[in-house]
Amino acid sequence: MPVVSQRCTEEPLTAAMWRRNGLLAALPGVEQQRLAGELQLVDLGLRDLLYEVGQPIISVYFPLSCVLSMVTPVGDEVVEVATVGPEGMVGLPAFLGATTSAHQVYCQVPGRALQFSVDTLARFVSDEGDLHRLLHRYTQAVMVFLGQSVACNRLHTIEQRCARWLAHTHDRVDQDRFPLTQEFLAQMLGVRRASVSISAQILQQAGLIRYSRGRITVLDRNGLHAAACPCYLIIRREFDEL
Secondary structure, eight states: OOOOOOEEOOSOOOHHHHTTSHHHHTSOHHHHHHHHTTOEEEEEOTTOEEEOBTSBOOEEEEESSOEEEEEEEETTEEEEEEEEOTTOOBOHHHHTTOSBBSSEEEEEEOEEEEEEEHHHHHHHHTTOOHHHHHHHHHHHHHHHHHHHHHHHHHHSOHHHHHHHHHHHHHHHSSSSEEEOOHHHHHHHHTSOHHHHHHHHHHHHHTTSEEEETTEEEESOHHHHHHHSOTHHHHHHHHHHTO
16 A cells, blocks of 8 residues: 655644644744754645555654554554554654554544654754653653553453543544544454444443444543543553653
8 A cells, every 4th residue: 555645735834833733842942943944734634644564764743633543454454553643743663763664554533744754853863852852751651552552452341442542532633523434443443343333322322422424523521531441541641741
């Protein structure tokens, strides 16, 4: 599967816009100013592929309003490893010294992101300054996310996992309604579509969400958080502390 050609926009990039990304917003003002001139605004559509397994990592991406999914192909199936939204970035292997991607990464919820080349990344982290230290801390948060997800898949019910996944996605978008098919959610959770259908129906009957024509509407944010397993708060706190 070819990596998509990025749809760059000529719209002026404002400080308020790029500070919507948690990592960029956490940088000191001086570092933000240095980096601002290197960032390129891109529009990402549903299922746009950013990285392919074994292919070179050319750019890194900082989501603003999109949600990206990192998956591992296993035969004819794929298993979701992690999701990334405006709290983080994709392309972390390039920061850690890798030149190719071990996963597929594609857009799960359409929106915007900022990108710059891996050469720019290397230049900005070579002095082990603020961006370097922040990405080290982000690496730790991602490791917690991955470890917690493994435990979650083993110990918690499909309904709890479904609520956690929806809560994380809702946190990352600017609206209560976002596109999501049951087939896609089943693929991300690694379960049968029928199991997701039952879980979504339970959450809908409880008045937490509404599902219609491939779109999820969150009706009760707090209720959805309560329905999720404890992994939701553990992961959320880890990224909030960046």
